Amino acid sequence: xxxxxxxxxxxxxxxxxxxxxxxxxxxxxxxxxxxxxxxxxxxxxxxxxxxxxxxxxxxxxxxxxxxxxxxxxxxxxxxxxxxxxxxxxxxxxxxxxxxxxxxxxxxxxxxxxxxxxxxxxxxxxxxxxxxxxxxxxxxxxxxxxxxxxxxxxxxxxxxxxxxxxxxxxxxxxxxxxxxxxxxxxxxxxxxxxxxxxxxxxxxxxxxxxxxxxxxxxxxxxxxxxxxxxxxxxxxxxxxxxxxxxxxxxxxxxxxxxxxxxxxxxxxxxxxxxxxxxxxxxxxxxxxxxxxxxxxxxxxxxxxxxxxxxxxxxxxxxxxxxxxxxxxxxxxxxxxxxxxxxxxxxxxxxxxxxxxxxxxxxxxxxxxxxxxxxxxxxxxxxxxxxxxxxxxxxxxxxxxxxxxxxxxxxxxxx
Amino acid sequence: xxxxxxxxxxxxxxxxxxxxxxxxxxxxxxxxxxxxxxxxxxxxxxxxxxxxxxxxxxxxxxxxxxxxxxxxxxxxxxxxxxxxxxxxxxxxxxxxxxxxxxxxxxxxxxxxxxxxxxxxxxxxxxxxxxxxxxxxxxxxxxxxxxxxxxxxxxxxxxxxxxxxxxxxxxxxxxxxxxxxxxxxxxxxxxxxxxxxxxxxxxxxxxxxxxxxxxxxxxxxxxxxxxxxxxxxxxxxxxxxxxxxxxxxxxxxxxxxxxxxxxxxxxxxxxxxxxxxxxxxxxxxxxxxxxxxxxxxxxxxxxxxxxxxxxxxxxxxxxxxxxxxxxxxxxxxxxxxxxxxxxxxxxxxxxxxxxxxxxxxxxxxxxxxxxxxxxxxxxxxxxxxxxxxxxxxxxxxxxxxxxxxxxxxxxxxx
Numbered sequence: 059x060x061x062x063x064x065x066x067x068x069x070x071x072x073x074x075x076x077x078x079x080x081x082x083x084x085x086x087x088x089x090x091x092x093x094x095x096x097x098x099x100x101x102x103x104x105x106x107x108x109x110x111x112x113x114x115x116x117x118x119x120x121x122x123x124x125x126x127x128x129x130x131x132x133x134x135x136x137x138x139x140x141x142x143x144x145x146x147x148x149x150x151x152x153x154x155x156x157x158x159x160x161x162x163x164x165x166x167x168x169x170x171x172x173x174x175x176x177x178x179x180x181x182x183x184x185x186x187x188x189x190x191x192x193x194x195x196x197x198x199x200x201x202x203x204x205x206x207x208x209x210x211x212x213x214x215x216x217x218x219x220x221x222x223x224x225x226x227x228x229x230x231x232x233x234x235x236x237x238x239x240x241x242x243x244x245x246x247x248x249x250x251x252x253x254x255x256x257x258x259x260x261x262x263x264x265x266x267x268x269x270x271x272x273x274x275x276x277x278x279x280x281x282x283x284x285x286x287x288x289x290x291x292x293x294x295x296x297x298x299x300x301x302x303x304x305x306x307x308x309x310x311x312x313x314x315x316x317x318x319x320x321x322x323x324x325x326x327x328x329x330x331x332x333x334x335x336x337x338x339x340x341x342x343x344x345x346x347x348x349x350x351x352x353x354x355x356x357x358x359x360x361x362x363x364x365x366x367x368x369x370x371x372x373x374x375x376x377x378x379x380x381x382x383x384x385x386x387x388x389x390x391x392x393x394x395x396x397x398x399x400x401x402x403x404x405x406x407x408x409x410x411x412x413x414x415x416x417x418x419x420x421x422x423x424x425x426x427x428x429x430x431x432x433x434x435x436x437x438x439x440x441x442x443x444x445x446x447x448x449x450x451x452x453x454x455x456x457x458x459x460x461x462x463x464x465x466x467x468x469x470x471x
Numbered sequence: 472x473x474x475x476x477x478x479x480x481x482x483x484x485x486x487x488x489x490x491x492x493x494x495x496x497x498x499x500x501x502x503x504x505x506x507x508x509x510x511x512x513x514x515x516x517x518x519x520x521x522x523x524x525x526x527x528x529x530x531x532x533x534x535x536x537x538x539x540x541x542x543x544x545x546x547x548x549x550x551x552x553x554x555x556x557x558x559x560x561x562x563x564x565x566x567x568x569x570x571x572x573x574x575x576x577x578x579x580x581x582x583x584x585x586x587x588x589x590x591x592x593x594x595x596x597x598x599x600x601x602x603x604x605x606x607x608x609x610x611x612x613x614x615x616x617x618x619x620x621x622x623x624x625x626x627x628x629x630x631x632x633x634x635x636x637x638x639x640x641x642x643x644x645x646x647x648x649x650x651x652x653x654x655x656x657x658x659x660x661x662x663x664x665x666x667x668x669x670x671x672x673x674x675x676x677x678x679x680x681x682x683x684x685x686x687x688x689x690x691x692x693x694x695x696x697x698x699x700x701x702x703x704x705x706x707x708x709x710x711x712x713x714x715x716x717x718x719x720x721x722x723x724x725x726x727x728x729x730x731x732x733x734x735x736x737x738x739x740x741x742x743x744x745x746x747x748x749x750x751x752x753x754x755x756x757x758x759x760x761x762x763x764x765x766x767x768x769x770x771x772x773x774x775x776x777x778x779x780x781x782x783x784x785x786x787x788x789x790x791x792x793x794x795x796x797x798x799x800x801x802x803x804x805x806x807x808x809x810x811x812x813x814x815x816x817x818x819x820x821x822x823x824x825x826x827x828x829x830x831x832x833x834x835x836x837x838x839x840x841x842x843x844x845x846x847x848x849x850x851x852x853x854x855x856x857x858x859x860x861x862x863x864x865x866x867x868x869x870x871x872x873x874x875x876x877x878x879x880x881x882x883x884x
């Protein structure tokens with residue numbers, strides 16, 4: 059099953075948008091064992107879109123086109139598809155009704171420009187859009203299926219996941235097993251893999267790394283009955299998932315299953331830890347409260363951190379980090395509390411405390427933990443690393459991995 | 472000056488790397504007034520690379536190819552270029568010497584595989600690589616110049632900035648003016664633009680929209696002496712920037728300049744509002760504290776929201792939103808406070824309150840504001856929209872745009 063991806067739009071071509079539909083699609087397709095063979099970014103040029111859509115369909119089994127389906131004058135993909143199919147169109151009342159319903163719910167009149175969206179190439183299937191106005195379309199062209207999806211990422215993801223991916227993965231693709239690891243350097247992961255796979259096999263494993271962890275993609279032919287067990291032995295509690303769920307999903311699941319509640323006290327992460335947890339639907343069952351105590355005064359008033367402690371050790375210190383976690387635990391009445399204090403940069407460094415110095419704390423009734431880290435990277439990266447180190451400490455605690463946590467126990471409190 | 476970009480590599484095609492050379496190049500080219508007309512991602516397939524490189528060169532003034540220049544067996548771009556130029560090669564001693572010097576400095580022997588890098592298409596220019604081993608190459612093909620650059624981003628950036636960009640921007644490039652707008656639908660922005668520009672001119676303006684606002688990119692030829700003034704009249708206080716700064720940058724600047732302090736009380740945005748503000752370096756001067764009051768209990772304890780008020784109106788209500796903002800103002804002792812409460816979805820809808828229903832509040836000593844919104848989109852999009860509606864209310868207040876804010880004043884409190 060070979061698939062080409064075409065993303066449309068002058069703003070995409072000029073990188074004037076954060077949308078990266080090509081990358082999203084190729085990642086999900088690859089993870090599902092479907093091979094993306096080409097990605098093309100084209101401008102808003104109707105003739106060119108028609109031509110390239112036809113060529114792509116002639117070369118592969120399916121073409122996914124994103125963008126240019128909306129109601130504005132530079133949305134030309136539907137027109138390009140109509141041209142590719144010889145100009146024959148039909149008017150779909152279901153599209154009109156769905157768009158009118160959407161605007162009615164928002165208390166708005168349907169703008170005239172949206173009426174055109176109901177005119178589609180004759181014979182096309184409508185792929186309903188539950189997130190936005192413009193539906194996706196699917197058309198048979200030669201031996202290939204062309205899928206037209208909106209460019210707005212949330213809408214594209216929804217239609218792709220609901221309709222396109224299920225159709226495509228009926229194919230003969232080879233699934234990949236994803237192993238997710240936290241708390242090891244990429245070079246160290248590579249070294250350990252060499253104990254299990256020879257160089258030829260290892261070269262077939264792709265590895266990606268970012269602040270949320272390291273992902274290994276193993277093609278199915280490499281995964282024998284005992285491979286997962288061997289990897290678990292190799293990486294121990296560093297493995298946080300053998301699926302594509304995120305660290306925050308894992309943590310929220312563990313909280314729910316253990317019936318534990320959580321609060322967080324954040325300084326340098328500044329709400330990013332709370333926000334990452336709350337991004338998981340249903341987080342409200344376990345997440346009670348967050349304190350974004352950015353100023354020293356708020357650390358004192360909200361979390362009961364001693365004014366003199368901040369004076370003596372500085373706000374970026376193990377002592378204050380521990381006191382923040384204990385304060386959040388008490389104030390929120392949660393079972394566990396996480397805390398963060400650090401220097402995200404670019405300013406804020408002092409003598410002996412450089413940009414990237416961060417402390418991550420965790421308090422429960424029976425014990426208190428604190429990790430000192432010196433993170434590389436820019437302001438956002440430092441904050442993101444802080445978030446994931448905190449979530450990983452929580453994961454280790456909730457999954458009973460005492461050994462790795464034990465070295466972070468703060469004993470004299 | 473029309474440029475095509477080709478990025479090479481199975482790992483790029485499968486999004487197994489974070490490298491995004493296409494995006495980097497298109498952004499820099501666009502910013503320099505050079506038009507990227509197509510971006511293509513191709514697999515490690517020598518014949519295909521040869522073919523597509525030739526086609527691209529036939530269509531435009533310059534082609535930039537990244538990736539596949541290294542010494543490993545899947546590096547095929549140099550071979551593809553040799554094939555495109557009929558197989559004629561020459562051996563460049565300067566390349567061999569530079570590579571040997573690099574390895575010598577690292578205390579290493581030059582691996583045999585690197586010797587091939589010195590064999591290049593006859594007539595190609597060498598673009599020295601000051602960061603890594605493989606040099607870039609430039610070749611004249613028909614009326615077009617083909618630039619071959621390494622795929623490693625740091626190496627590619629260095630060669631591109633030192634050699635390629637200066638050659639290309641000798642051309643007829645044109646800078647663009649960015650106008651950023653908040654609080655209007657994209658269709659409404661287009662309608663207003665029609666009052667100022669005829670269809671032919673309007674088509675030269677590219678428009679992007681996301682929850683953080685709408686961006687208009689105007690090519691310099693469209694910007695006369697009075698154009699910015701006319702646009703200001705057209706969009707009034709909806710314009711929040713005539714540069715590429717973000718809404719949060721604008722807001723933090725306004726807070727600093729007015730010497731005002733801010734606190735936030737968040738429910739459905741769950742830390743995302745605080746985190747967005749704190750992403751701006753130096754936010755600590757103005758941002759005092761955030762309350763992520765996700766549970767009803769925390770709304771009561773931290774912000775003093777009346778238990779009976781939540782019982783009577785529900786946590787997602789104007790009354791509770793206003794009380795949250797007033798509570799944050801008092802608890803944090805800030806000059807202004809923002810609050811959010813809503814249903815981000817996918818769960819949480821109740822009779823009469825559907826997913827996407829959100830209230831955004833703002834309190835100061837002299838007045839209280841609240842906006843009711845029904846946001847479309849998925850959980851993250853709804854939260855992001857909430858964040859930017861809140862920041863925009865703050866911007867209007869701080870920049871003295873009373874008129875648009877006045878309709879959100881809550882009078883009976």
